[in-house]
Amino acid sequence: NAGVTQTPKFQVLKTGQSMTLQCAQDMNHEYMSWYRQDPGMGLRLIHYSVGAGITDQGEVPNGYNVSRSTTEDFPLRLLSAAPSQTSVYFCASSYSILGLRELFFGEGSRLTVL
Amino acid sequence: AQSVAQPEDQVNVAEGNPLTVKCTYSVSGNPYLFWYVQYPNRGLQFLLKYITGDNLVKGSYGFEAEFNKSQTSFHLKKPSALVSDSALYFCAVRDGGSGTYKYIFGTGTRLKVLA
Numbered sequence: 551n552a553g554v555t556q557t558p559k560f561q562v563l564k565t566g567q568s569m570t571l572q573c574a575q576d577m578n579h580e581y582m583s584w585y586r587q588d589p590g591m592g593l594r595l596i597h598y599s600v601g602a603g604i605t606d607q608g609e610v611p612n613g614y615n616v617s618r619s620t621t622e623d624f625p626l627r628l629l630s631a632a633p634s635q636t637s638v639y640f641c642a643s644s645y646s647i648l649g650l651r652e653l654f655f656g657e658g659s660r661l662t663v664l
Numbered sequence: 665a666q667s668v669a670q671p672e673d674q675v676n677v678a679e680g681n682p683l684t685v686k687c688t689y690s691v692s693g694n695p696y697l698f699w700y701v702q703y704p705n706r707g708l709q710f711l712l713k714y715i716t717g718d719n720l721v722k723g724s725y726g727f728e729a730e731f732n733k734s735q736t737s738f739h740l741k742k743p744s745a746l747v748s749d750s751a752l753y754f755c756a757v758r759d760g761g762s763g764t765y766k767y768i769f770g771t772g773t774r775l776k777v778l779a
Contacts, residue, residue: 653710
């Protein structure tokens, strides 16, 4: 049972480049989400999804796009990377969309934008 | 809007002593509260949660937390700290029943257990 898998683990981009962070879970979780972790800021919610075809914005959605075409996958797209998007990104999923169950986290993707 | 505050950036405690990591929250509906731990270069791991019922919740690795509705707090505790407990701890809240689906996290507290 792999849980939540994120790829790539490390990425370096130049300003203006685009890329997609991949997230896949094999637990049949309806709820999926993306966070960024920055020193002193904790984890901030970027986008989340409560099921295939349904996404919504979190606390810091600007500069990021998401889609949810299947239950398993929830990719995060950076259309034009900026240095302010240098961060560690975590994907997390949960069995319950009602908040009754905990989040399961991936191991993180460290992104550097030059 | 829901929010979480962890007032201490770092907590130092001697091995064998009790530890407390503080968390306060703000929600409009019923609070669903969670504690997570993060070790270096790893994802977050779930420790315990409060949804309803007993105010004292027991979780993994000997940790427990007390829900206090009047003080809107959910402090993490352990009777006897271990050096291996040294890590970054996050409190999180979901606003149950409000129609929002967001898990909101605090800024984290670094726990350092000294041998």
